Amino acid sequence: MAVFEIKHPLVQHKLGLMRKAGLSTKQFRELCSEIGALLTYEATRNLETETVEIKGWQGTPLAVENIKGKKITLVPILRAGLGMLDGVQTLLPNAKISVVGLYRDEETLEPVAYFDKVVRDVEERTALIVDPMLATGGTLIATIDLLKQKGCKHIQGLFLVAAPEGIAKLEAAHPDIDIYVASVDDHLNDKGYIIPGLGDAGDKIFGTR
């Protein structure tokens, strides 16, 4: 398993803005989406390309690079994953979307699954999981379990903030998964929130505090 912590100045600047108290729903959601796009840029860095011949603008044949037929499905985890989806889709506008719904029980911190609509040919695709927060890791592990049960073989994840505890749990459960994060933060508090973190991302994105 590899954890790519993206130190790009734009990512770090935007994440810093997100940590501020009192952001509006609009500001928080826009930053979430913008960092989603920047993480996508990094996560797609190694997509294979192939040379194809086109008719160039001058009317003569021209060799250009195309992304090789590797297909992607985006997997936003409801609800908060929807806050990053717009940005991810700006770079991958044709990717099919597999929506999964899980929430974390506030008492037990265990994930509760309530929805999934995964693309039919998921076994032929790379799944790119999208969620702002990787805290205890329970939600992510349950999502990967679900995707693997449906035959998906290649899975990556994009997160704004991850806790070391969740990364360790993920490594033990699914060592084959690579993740791209804007920050690995310090620790989880006794309520399972990431410190310093962002607070409750879902509530901030949807204005449901």
Ligand SMILES: O=P(O)(O)OC[C@H]1O[C@H](OP(=O)(O)OP(=O)(O)O)[C@H](O)[C@@H]1O
């Ligand atoms: O790593 P974990 O400890 O499982 O926690 C992470 C999950 O918690 C948050 O979702 P939440 O349960 O708040 O649902 P929401 O997106 O509907 O707000 C977050 O968006 C992750 O999905």
Ligand SMILES: O=c1cc[nH]c(=O)[nH]1
């Ligand atoms: O810090 C956290 C942990 C889980 N879910 C969130 O939205 N924030």
Ligand SMILES: [Mg+2]
């Ligand atoms: Mg939430």
